[in-house]
Amino acid sequence: MVTPQGRTIQSTYWLLPDRAYWNSSEVLVETPERSYTAADYDKLFRDMAYPEGVKVYDTVRDRDYMREDPGVETLCVHGYDRPTAVKYSWSKMSDFPDERPSATNGAGDGTVPLRSLEVCEKWKSTTQIWKVRGSGGEHFSLISSDTVIKLVTDYVQTN
Numbered sequence: 001m002v003t004p005q006g007r008t009i010q011s012t013y014w015l016l017p018d019r020a021y022w023n024s025s026e027v028l029v030e031t032p033e034r035s036y037t038a039a040d041y042d043k044l045f046r047d048m049a050y051p052e053g054v055k056v057y058d059t060v061r062d063r064d065y066m067r068e069d070p071g072v073e074t075l076c077v078h079g080y081d082r083p084t085a086v087k088y089s090w091s092k093m094s095d096f097p098d099e100r101p102s103a104t105n106g107a108g109d110g111t112v113p114l115r116s117l118e119v120c121e122k123w124k125s126t127t128q129i130w131k132v133r134g135s136g137g138e139h140f141s142l143i144s145s146d147t148v149i150k151l152v153t154d155y156v157q158t159n
Helices: 010-015 041-047 052-058 114-122 146-158
Strands: 072-079 082-087 104-105 127-133
Touching: 041 146, 052 082, 072 146, 114 127, 114 146, 127 146
Parallel strands: 072 127
Antiparallel strands: 082 104
8 A cells, every 4th residue: 555655646546446447346455344446545545534635536536548549559568477466455443554454466567457557458559469477577677678678679670
């Protein structure tokens, strides 16, 4: 989850799972008293005693343009087989929200869940899709991965 300082950084809110891809029965945050889905961010922020979060989230809530095809040739490159947190749980209310929660992992690149990474695969303008296995596909190493650099270089040279 996000530290108190991180809650004040607007770009953090862009990282929240989008309700267009997570259904209203899929729990993302769990406490002994309540479960929260992508449809419950307003309630989550209030329960965190951070009502300002509702206002900040309102600025990114309807980010349709992030789902739409960009309309330019797109190479979709992402990792997929790294354990990635998809749910956070607090076992004691006294720890919520400032203590470190336990995380339930799912598929992704170690930072971003696979479902978000695959959005670019749905665009008409995507001309190539590469899924990178292993440590080279980790979110923060992907851009400097020798495998990815070779894939992109080869693509550019042949197209």
